Amino acid sequence: MSPIATVDTATLPHPDNGIKKTTDKELTPMDRAVRGNKQGALSLEDINDFDGDVHEQRKVLKEHLAGAFQFWGKKGYGEGSAGPITAMDPVQPDHYWINPFGVHFSDITASKLVLVGPNGYVAEGGAQLPINEAGFLIHSAVHRARPDAVAVAHCHSPYGKAWSVFGMPIDTLTQDACLFFENLVVYNNFGGIVLAAEEGNRIARALGPTAKAGILQNHGLMTVGTTIFECLYYFEFLERQCQVQLLVEAAVSDGLQKTFVRDEDARNTARTTQYWENPHRAMLTEYIRLVAEDPSFLS
Template sequence: MSPALTLSEHSKNTCSKSEQTPRHDTNSLSKNPLRRTWRGNVEGTVELAVIPKFQDRYAEREWVKAHLAAAFRFWGKQGFGDGVSGHITVKDPVLPDHYWMNPFAVHFSSMTKSKLVLVSPEGYVTPHGAQLPINTAGFHIHSAIHKARPDVVAAAHCHSLHGKAWSTFGRCIDIMTQDACLFYDNLKVYSNFGGIVLAPQEGENIARALGAKAKACILQNHGLLTVGSTVDEAVFLFSALDRLCHVQLLVEAAAANGIPKTVIDDEDAAFTANTLQWWENTYINFQPEYELLLEETNGAFLK
């Protein structure tokens, strides 16, 4: 019988690393980052359905509201509900200076299209949606973001468990995994906590911290914020960032016991980010959840 291994021998990393391979050849890649990620049949008749195009802005409004209601249902499934905290906004296709938002003190898991509120640029409930109050902090944060970033169609913020835990460190996540490349050069930190957001100034501070291009921000001692070209993108990025905060917490615990961590180098991270961060890819990543919600709820959120 061979002798038992000691603890130190158990702890050794016996994996062999592969030889360094040549760097990325991008000449053969499709110019459309979405098209790189899937393939159909030889005949070219199998196609991927992507974001629909609308001639009728009122029809587009109903589509947007359906995806917003589904986004809240998804947050409910993820356990992101936390009292009255948390909000997602999305620009209205009919009145682009207005945005749709969840009502105050309604659980994410019970959201429907008919419960959504259309908010005016001044932050008041309009007659065009549900006649229900909205979250004051949500107005201050989201109105500042929509004003500072005209490219942003949707913004999402709530107090998810792993996001707010990691936020206490006031630092970005490390780019340690393939999915973390979603946030390579795409994540900011608001390194302050100005208290509960009850006035415009704090919302403006958060919008300033997000900056001109990033689609995600860690709000120190608070939580996470993500934005997108669609509500689907904003919500997918939010859940991805929350999971990566969880990964970071696990890795830091292991690293504290002497296990070194490896961060993806800039060239590989940039190459991967070039595909993962494309707005159609982030949109399509939420569609499995949307379709599952339709099936699980029999379309209840469409009411």
């Protein structure tokens, strides 16, 4: 199989939807996860780099972001005005895109997305609609603290919200849970609905410099990613693992014993599952299905 070149993310502050490939021939974890024909003539399609066209990159980023909300809508995560996903803008890197206040996830389209400026207010260039104050305070703090976080996701999904009341991380009980091995934090200081900048800053500090996922005690889940799809995949898998954890805890109460994945095995598995391209491509399949079902959200 022809190898997919590795990515130097240090030089790509905003790689979402447009990863520029290097010429390094070393196999990546994505290469090891895919097998082609014996002649090595099959490989995954490269991720578009747009040839430096940031306006085209912005267009596709908005389509992907709208698709992420459509996915959440199908999952039933909508709860009124709660839950933003934000994505840094490739044209103006100190701006980011967010969903408007009070619009159901299933009704979000690319044209309804709001552009937020560095001053924290709605900017020209996107929909002129109000945004969620708490969402702004949390997400703006995370984007400032984590320049690698092209996308940040948070909502009050049912299983994540249920597990968050324990203020504990999930256990490494399954192969899927290895995605979060040494890659998950818990924020134990619930301070009520976030209407002050300092609470957002505390959440950002708790997330730390590298973790892709967090459990906010008595609140819900938060994930970040170098692409929208990586971020969304982390969120969905953390939600599922919270569900698994709740099921396991119920079974343990009936006398069954847990079997944990050994740290060495979890770490080895994480080297593949945590590589950005694996979750990105996995969620891309969901996006393709959404577009096939109803492409109207792209406009």
